Amino acid sequence: MKVNILVWLIILTACVLFIVFYIEKENTALDPLNEEIKENGELPEELHPIVEEKKNQLVEQAEEQGIPIIITEGFRTVARQDELYQQGRSEDGDIVTYAEGGESYHNYGLAIDFALQNENGRAVWDMSYDGNGNGESDWMEIVDIAKELGFEWGGDWARFKDYPHLQMDFGLSIYELKRGKRPEDPVSD
Ligand SMILES: [Zn+2]
Numbered sequence: 036m037k038v039n040i041l042v043w044l045i046i047l048t049a050c051v052l053f054i055v056f057y058i059e060k061e062n063t064a065l066d067p068l069n070e071e072i073k074e075n076g077e078l079p080e081e082l083h084p085i086v087e088e089k090k091n092q093l094v095e096q097a098e099e100q101g102i103p104i105i106i107t108e109g110f111r112t113v114a115r116q117d118e119l120y121q122q123g124r125s126e127d128g129d130i131v132t133y134a135e136g137g138e139s140y141h142n143y144g145l146a147i148d149f150a151l152q153n154e155n156g157r158a159v160w161d162m163s164y165d166g167n168g169n170g171e172s173d174w175m176e177i178v179d180i181a182k183e184l185g186f187e188w189g190g191d192w193a194r195f196k197d198y199p200h201l202q203m204d205f206g207l208s209i210y211e212l213k214r215g216k217r218p219e220d221p222v223s224d
Pocket residue numbers: 108141146147148197199200201
């Protein structure tokens with residue numbers, strides 16, 4: 036009988052330790068990366084000034100083509116990115132991103148997402164939509180303008196195609212951004 040109790044005690048202790056360890060891990064899983072990125076270099080809190088400027092030019096030039104658009108996403112915090120990453124994984128919904136916190140250009144203020152706007156002011160993600168009636172896909176007209184302005188389009192990516200996504204990497208990889216490299220701010224004169 037004595038042996039039996041001992042065995043049960045060991046199993047119980049192992050269970051408790053496992054649970055404590057697991058909860059600890061869950062709670063801190065997202066924080067170290069966050070801290071690491073912050074230690075390496077300040078994270079911005081808004082779009083990079085050049086991306087901001089090009090974004091405004093995109094909206095203006097789209098309007099001139101008779102294509103009203105809305106910018107649905109711009110700068111995104113690391114925490115918000117982690118939240119989005121859980122969508123379609125530990126949370127309900129479709130997978131919307133393959134980037135965890137700190138792994139998206141949105142986290143460095145270098146990316147925007149757009150959508151078309153129909154006459155009722157509602158967002159449209161239909162790539163065949165032709166609101167200005169010129170026989171061309173409005174979506175692709177926007178992509179052309181964006182590329183002209185220097186944006187890279189997520190629809191050109193080989194793996195996960197992110198059609199609303201536009202970014203400017205300034206020659207920096209996510210690896211470099213995570214380790215503190217930042218694009219230079221435009222020289223003010
Ligand atoms: Zn995006």
